[in-house]
Every structure is written in structure tokens, then in C-alpha cells.
Amino acid sequence: MTVNFQYVNIDTSETLSALTEEKLEKLAQKFEFLISAQVYFKHDEKDHETGKICNIELSLPGPRLFATSNKKNYETAMIETIKDLERQLKKRKEVFSTH
Numbered sequence: 001m002t003v004n005f006q007y008v009n010i011d012t013s014e015t016l017s018a019l020t021e022e023k024l025e026k027l028a029q030k031f032e033f034l035i036s037a038q039v040y041f042k043h044d045e046k047d048h049e050t051g052k053i054c055n056i057e058l059s060l061p062g063p064r065l066f067a068t069s070n071k072k073n074y075e076t077a078m079i080e081t082i083k084d085l086e087r088q089l090k091k092r093k094e095v096f097s098t099h
Helices: 014-030 074-097
Strands: 002-008 036-043 052-059 065-071
Touching: 002 014, 014 036, 014 074, 036 074, 052 074, 065 074
Parallel strands: 002 036
Antiparallel strands: 036 052, 052 065
């Protein structure tokens, strides 16, 4: 699975990229139909409480899946986003297996 990263209004982080890629690879092993992932890390200046945003868009057969989280740090936002995507993937896999 191909993973592309974009950092918006923040510096690039190799450790965050590596951690995210590791989590997405585990997801790709569970759900073999994944093609690629677009990962966006953003910082929202207006939101002082949280403001650390992680958006992930997955490409797979059929419509793309998208999830986003806004937390106090990027790691928890990324973990929450991947959990949301895993829930969506489980639903999609049920649809695939009925045919």
C-alpha cells in the first residue's frame, strides 16, 4: 500500500510518519483490498484547546473512505482517525463478503 504524507502549517516529522505508516500497514494486512492512503497533518491556529488535526483518506475498490480527528497532539489524533477508518473498513468488508 502506498502512503503519501502532507504536513500543512507544521514541520515534517519523520517519527510521526513512521508511526502512522506502521499503523496503516497493520490495517493493510487485515484488509488486503486497500490501495493507498493520503495522510494530512494540520495545525489549527484558532483552536487552542486541541487544534492538532489528522485527516486520512483511503483508496480502495468503490468509494473512498475518509476520517478526521482533532486532538491535543498528533499521535492521539492519528490513532483516533485510524480507529474510525477500521470501523468503516469492517462495514465495507461485510458488504464485500455477502456476494
